[in-house]
Amino acid sequence: MSSDYEYSDNEYYDEDEDAMLEDDASASEMEIDTYADDFKLKKEKQKSYDTVHEPLTQAQVEKFMASDVEHITGIFGVEHNVAALLLRYFNWNKERLIEKYMDNASSILIKAGLEQPEKQPDTRSTRHVQSGSTRRSTRQSTLDSTKSGISRILERVTPPVEDSGSFVCPICFDDTQTETTALSCNHKFCKSCWSAYITSKVRTEAEHWITCMAEDCSLVAPDDFIRTALVDDKATWERFGELLVRHFVSCNPSLKFCPYPSCTNAVSCPAASSKSVLTTIVPIVGCGTDTHKFCFGCPIDADHRPVICAVAKMWMQKCQDDSETANWIKSNTKECSKCQSTIEKNGGCNHMTCKKCKYEFCWVCMGPWSEHGTAWYSCNRYDEKASVDARDAQSKSRASLERYLHYYNRWANHEQSAKLSIELYAKTEKKMEEMQITSELTWIEVQFMKKAVDEVFKCRMTLKWTYAMAYYLESGNMKELFEDNQRYLENAVEELSELIESPFEPESIAALRQKVTDKTVYVQNRNEIMLDDTAKGFQEGRWRWNITVKGFDDVDDE
Amino acid sequence: MAVSTRRLQKELTEITTAGTPCGITLLKADDFQTWFLTLEVLGESLYQGEVFALMFRFDSQYPISSPAVQFVNDETYQPPIHPHVYSNGHICASILGSEWSPVLSVIAVCITLQSMLASCKDKTRPPDNDRYVAHAPDNPKKTRFVYHDDEV
Numbered sequence: 039m040s041s042d043y044e045y046s047d048n049e050y051y052d053e054d055e056d057a058m059l060e061d062d063a064s065a066s067e068m069e070i071d072t073y074a075d076d077f078k079l080k081k082e083k084q085k086s087y088d089t090v091h092e093p094l095t096q097a098q099v100e101k102f103m104a105s106d107v108e109h110i111t112g113i114f115g116v117e118h119n120v121a122a123l124l125l126r127y128f129n130w131n132k133e134r135l136i137e138k139y140m141d142n143a144s145s146i147l148i149k150a151g152l153e154q155p156e157k158q159p160d161t162r163s164t165r166h167v168q169s170g171s172t173r174r175s176t177r178q179s180t181l182d183s184t185k186s187g188i189s190r191i192l193e194r195v196t197p198p199v200e201d202s203g204s205f206v207c208p209i210c211f212d213d214t215q216t217e218t219t220a221l222s223c224n225h226k227f228c229k230s231c232w233s234a235y236i237t238s239k240v241r242t243e244a245e246h247w248i249t250c251m252a253e254d255c256s257l258v259a260p261d262d263f264i265r266t267a268l269v270d271d272k273a274t275w276e277r278f279g280e281l282l283v284r285h286f287v288s289c290n291p292s293l294k295f296c297p298y299p300s301c302t303n304a305v306s307c308p309a310a311s312s313k314s315v316l317t318t319i320v321p322i323v324g325c326g327t328d329t330h331k332f333c334f335g336c337p338i339d340a341d342h343r344p345v346i347c348a349v350a351k352m353w354m355q356k357c358q359d360d361s362e363t364a365n366w367i368k369s370n371t372k373e374c375s376k377c378q379s380t381i382e383k384n385g386g387c388n389h390m391t392c393k394k395c396k397y398e399f400c401w402v403c404m405g406p407w408s409e410h411g412t413a414w415y416s417c418n419r420y421d422e423k424a425s426v427d428a429r430d431a432q433s434k435s436r437a438s439l440e441r442y443l444h445y446y447n448r449w450a451n452h453e454q455s456a457k458l459s460i461e462l463y464a465k466t467e468k469k470m471e472e473m474q475i476t477s478e479l480t481w482i483e484v485q486f487m488k489k490a491v492d493e494v495f496k497c498r499m500t501l502k503w504t505y506a507m508a509y510y511l512e513s514g515n516m517k518e519l520f521e522d523n524q525r526y527l528e529n530a531v532e533e534l535s536e537l538i539e540s541p542f543e544p545e546s547i548a549a550l551r552q553k554v555t556d557k558t559v560y561v562q563n564r565n566e567i568m569l570d571d572t573a574k575g576f577q578e579g580r581w582r583w584n585i586t587v588k589g590f591d592d593v594d595d596e
Numbered sequence: 597m598a599v600s601t602r603r604l605q606k607e608l609t610e611i612t613t614a615g616t617p618c619g620i621t622l623l624k625a626d627d628f629q630t631w632f633l634t635l636e637v638l639g640e641s642l643y644q645g646e647v648f649a650l651m652f653r654f655d656s657q658y659p660i661s662s663p664a665v666q667f668v669n670d671e672t673y674q675p676p677i678h679p680h681v682y683s684n685g686h687i688c689a690s691i692l693g694s695e696w697s698p699v700l701s702v703i704a705v706c707i708t709l710q711s712m713l714a715s716c717k718d719k720t721r722p723p724d725n726d727r728y729v730a731h732a733p734d735n736p737k738k739t740r741f742v743y744h745d746d747e748v
Contacts, residue, residue, distance in 0.1 A: 209659055209698045210599045211606035227698075231660070234599070235698060238660045253697040253704075 085566075087343055087573035089319055091307035091334065093326030099283050099293070099304050106132060114139060119260035124150050126247065126282075129289040151249060151258030154223045207231055209251065219267075221259060225252035232267045237274050246281040296325035297332050297339045310334045316347045317589040318576045341499055344572030345507040348588040353506035357446060364439055364446075373436070375404050375428035388417055404428040445509040452502035455535075459495045466491050466538065476544040479551075486551055490538050490558045497531045497565045504568065512582040516575070523571060527564040534561050600658040604628045607701050620706045629654060632668065633706055637713045649673035650709065651685075652702055653735070662696035664737045665705055677719045680712065684729045686736040688722065693741055 084090070094102075103122075110121035113136065127150035128135040139146050147153040206213045207228035220226040227235075231251070236259070239245045248264065250257040259267075268275040280302070287293045287304050292311035296303045303325035310321035313335075321334035322341045332339040336347035338354070345353070371382045374390075376397035381390065388401040389410075398407035402417035405425030410417065470484040504524045511517040534557045542550050575581050583590060611622055616633075623632035631652040637643040649668035655661060667675035667685035675685040682688070691700070691708050722728070733739060 209603065211603050212599075231599075231698065234657075234660045238657060242661075251698045253699050 085570065085573075086577070087320065087569040089307060089309050089321040089323065089334070091305050091309070091321070091323040093324060094293070094304045094306055095326070096280070096283055096302045096304070099287060100279070103130075103282070103286050106130065110135065114143075119262055120147075120152055123152055123258055123260055126285065127151070130286055131289070151247075151256050152260075154255070154257055209235075219263075221250050221257045221263065223250055223252065223255050223257045225250050225255055227251055229267070233271070236264055236267045237271060240268075240274050240278050240281065244281055246278060246285055294323075294334055296327070296330050297337070298325070298327070298330045301325060301327060301330055303327065303330070305334065307334045314589065317587075318346075318579075320344065320346055320573070320576075342503050342506075343500065344569050345503045346576060348590075349507060349510050349583070350503065352585070352587070353449075353509065356442075357449070360442065364443060368436075368439060368443065372401065372404065373432050375399055375406075375432055378432075399428065400425070404432055442509070445505045449502055449505040452498045452505075456495060456498050456502070459491070459498075462491055462494075462538075463488075469542070473542070473547060477547045479547065483551075486555050486558070487538065490534060490554050493558050493561050493565075494531055494535050494538065497527060497561055500565055500568055501528055501531065504572075507572070510583050510585055510587070512584045514582065516580055516582065520572070520575075520581075523564075523568045527561070527568050530557070530561045530564045533557060598656050599660075600654055600656050601628045603659055604631075604654060604702075607703070611703065616703065617707060619710055620703065623649060631702065633702070634673075635706060635710055635713075637710060639714070641714050642716055642719050643676055643713050646676065647673070648676050648713075650706065652705075659698040659700070662692055662737065663702070663705070664735050665692050665709075666736050676713055677721060678713060678716055679718060679720055679722055682722055682725050682728055682732065684732055686728070686732055686739065688741045690741075692736070 106125055107118055107121045109132065110116070110125060111118055114121065114124075116124075124135055124139070124146070125132070127146075128138070135146075144153070148155050205216070205218055205226065205228075207218070207226075209227055209231040212228065217229045218226045219229055219232055235251055236248055239248050248259045249255065250259070264278060265275060268278070283304075284295070287295055292308040293304050293306050295301075296305065305323045305325050307321055307323050309315065310319065315321075316335045319335075320343045322331060322343055323334045324331050331341045333342060333347060333350075336342075336351060338347070338350060342350040367380060371380045373380055374392040374395060374397055376399075377392060377395040379392060379394045381392065383390070383401055389398065389407055390401050391398050399405065400407055400410055400417050403422070403425035405422060405428050409422065409424055466487050470481075470487050473479055473484045473487070474481060501524065504520070504527075508517065508521060508524065511520060534554070537550070537554050537557060572581075605628070608625055616622060619636040619638045621634045623634050625631040631654075633650050633652070635648045635650055636646070649672070651666055651668050653664040666687060667673070667681060669675050669683070669685040675681050675683065680688045687709070689708070689712065691705065728739075
């Protein structure tokens with residue numbers, strides 16, 4: 039349990055890695071009581087297959103936003119509200135905002151919906167009136183001339199605003215409303231209409247860019263205005279805050295939201311912020327919640343290490359398109375032994391005539407029909423030379439299909455096993471209880487079973503994706519090394535899996551525990567090697583593909 | 597009293613007292629859910645002599661949310677042939693969707709549509725008419741229109 043112990047173990051792995059692999063028993067030298075902790079020791083060090091990332095809560099993201107707003111406030115000498123809207127208008131691109139704002143502040147303020155193009159009494163910020171005044175006079179004339187028929191009719195429908203004594207809100211026409219409010223454009227509406235409008239925008243349209251209700255007015259409501267309007271509706275105000283955070287995160291390439299339903303955490307991963315690095319790293323990140331692991335670089339919401347995003351995506355696509363079709367083709371069709379067209383026989387006798395090349399052959403032995411004489415409905419020529427040759431040709435053409443199914447079936451097998459893991463966990467839990475009853479072991483001492491299941495599950499995920507990778511790897515020494523590692527891991531996982539599921543004798547628990555513990559450590563190491571070697575291979579550009587992989591074109595040219 | 601009811605009552609009063617603009621008449625407004633108005637384009641236009649009917653459907657959120665507006669398509673009235681009007685009567689106009697503003701009214705919508713017809717130079721159906729009509733929802737508000745151009 040002591041940190042000293044963890045440290046020494048850590049060294050032990052590094053130095054004696056080879057010995058460990060050769061000899062499973064060496065792990066047994068470890069003191070068993072501290073075993074539970076040893077699974078955590080890997081946290082100490084940055085692994086080659088891990089990507090540095092930082093989970094962020096919504097509050098933390100809000101802090102980032104606030105600091106950006108603060109920064110802009112300081113530079114431009116504007117209010118927080120103004121800085122926030124400017125940043126949102128520029129999709130939080132500070133550099134571009136600063137550049138454009140310095141270039142022409144007043145036009146940016148108008149475009150960002152902070153100021154009106156027309157000359158209007160501005161009650162909010164005198165600074166803006168001054169900075170924008172020169173431009174407004176020119177804009178006003180153009181606007182007046184293009185005013186549409188609607189605006190004119192509106193002037194008729196809308197009650198006069200100036201007469202503040204008898205204000206009638208032009209939206210609800212309720213003259214009992216006394217409280218009115220307006221943005222700096224001075225388009226007055228009653229407070230309840232504003233609240234209803236903002237609530238509807240936030241709730242039903244998920245919109246954070248809320249413009250004035252008046253027709254043709256593009257002024258945007260600043261945060262303070264919205265907070266005041268939503269003062270009685272805390273839930274909507276919180277939703278508004280969430281929308282702002284969503285917008286901020288979507289604008290920032292080094293941030294991503296956790297894709298798990300109802301999880302509000304985000305992850306910062308600057309290492310994976312550009313697409314080009316995705317050929318060398320697999321940025322699997324966690325949002326801080328234990329089970330929420332996902333890929334920062336692609337939409338796969340699971341750990342797809344060791345294979346990179348582009349290959350993982352190709353494989354998923356292939357599986358989706360081809361698997362069932364390929365299985366069906368394999369079990370229901372044969373190929374013409376001359377032109378290799380795929381043929382489904384759905385009736386009739388065994389005398390086949392290929393629609394395409396008119397070749398006549400026997401469906402049973404695949405040999406040429408000419409040798410069959412009058413044996414119309416039964417074939418007894420299965421072993422004749424011509425038939426064997428024809429079947430050989432056929433088997434060659436089936437090879438690529440077989441190859442795919444080889445990888446696919448192994449992939450699917452691990453996926454299936456992982457899906458059954460919930461059951462296995464339940465079974466293991468029961469077993470652990472039994473162990474506590476039938477032997478002297480305490481609850482903490484039987485945890486080795488759960489750890490073993492954890493490890494099996496983890497390794498199955500790795501194995502699953504190694505088959506996707508192997509399918510696309512070009513044959514050669516590198517692929518052989520990859521497949522060696524894959525095989526070692528696979529064997530080890532299957533052995534451990536068997537150990538966990540085998541029935542136990544109360545008198546041999548100690549031995550079983552030793553065995554499982556040793557095997558777990560071995561499996562863990564094999565998994566480490568698999569992930570580590572593959573990750574290094576990506577960094578070194580060692581892997582070659584048998585197909586064009588996005589982002590790897592340059593590598594092939596060299 | 598719901599906001600939509602009060603607001604529509606007010607609009608109705610205004611229509612009955614001040615009258616409707618030229619070419620627009622109130623056909624039926626028996627409740628505050630569905631109204632019908634007729635629309636005619638006056639003066640020089642491709643639609644001379646044609647009379648169309650508009651159906652307005654309001655929800656309780658009106659005028660915060662836009663009304664569902666479409667041309668009537670029955671024995672008496674057919675929708676106009678116009679690049680922004682589908683043969684089922686649905687209308688592709690930004691004012692009924694993203695550019696709806698709560699200060700707009702039934703009459704304001706009619707006037708906009710009237711001017712949309714008046715400025716039409718090419719009497720054709722929208723290019724994607726058949727495809728859209730085959731799958732269109734009953735309520736045009738459920739369609740996400742991509743507004744093709746801003747000129748009309």
